[in-house]
Amino acid sequence: MRKNNLAVKIKNLNKKVVSTFNIILSSFILSTTQVHAAGSNTSSIDGFISFICDWLLKIGGVVALIGAVMFALGWQREDAEGKSRGLMTMMAGFMVVAISQAKGLFGL
Numbered sequence: 001m002r003k004n005n006l007a008v009k010i011k012n013l014n015k016k017v018v019s020t021f022n023i024i025l026s027s028f029i030l031s032t033t034q035v036h037a038a039g040s041n042t043s044s045i046d047g048f049i050s051f052i053c054d055w056l057l058k059i060g061g062v063v064a065l066i067g068a069v070m071f072a073l074g075w076q077r078e079d080a081e082g083k084s085r086g087l088m089t090m091m092a093g094f095m096v097v098a099i100s101q102a103k104g105l106f107g108l
Contacts, residue, residue, distance in 0.1 A: 049103065050103070053100045053101075053102075053103055054100070055100075056096055056097075056099060056100035057097055057100040057101070059096060060093045060094065060095070060096030060097035060098075060099075060100060061093065061097060062093070063089060063090075063092060063093030063096060064089075064090050064092075064093025064094050064097065065093070066089060066093070067086050067087065067088070067089030067090025067091070067092070067093055068086070068090050069086070070082060070085055070086030070089055070090075071083055071086025071087055071090060072086070073086070074086050
């Protein structure tokens with residue numbers, strides 16, 4: 001008889017905990033507000049980001065070109081390490097070019 005009484009008390013306590021949690025969660029969901037930053041003035045940093053992205057595009061292109069030349073010279077000399085370094089350098093250059101094209105991350 002005691003076991004049944006204890007099981008009923010645990011069920012009641014479980015129901016109270018679940019309802020309290022749901023009430024707290026609902027109050028958090030209902031009390032959220034959306035804030036829009038339409039009036040922010042970021043024109044000074046926007047020019048700087050565009051300037052940096054333009055230069056990153058040029059630098060990445062040069063690095064990729066150097067990597068392509070290194071790769072070609074590795075083929076000429078039949079050097080496996082030279083080919084590998086050339087491909088890695090070329091890949092790094094293309095990665096920098098891809099990063100420079102990601103102006104959308106900054107809302108530009």
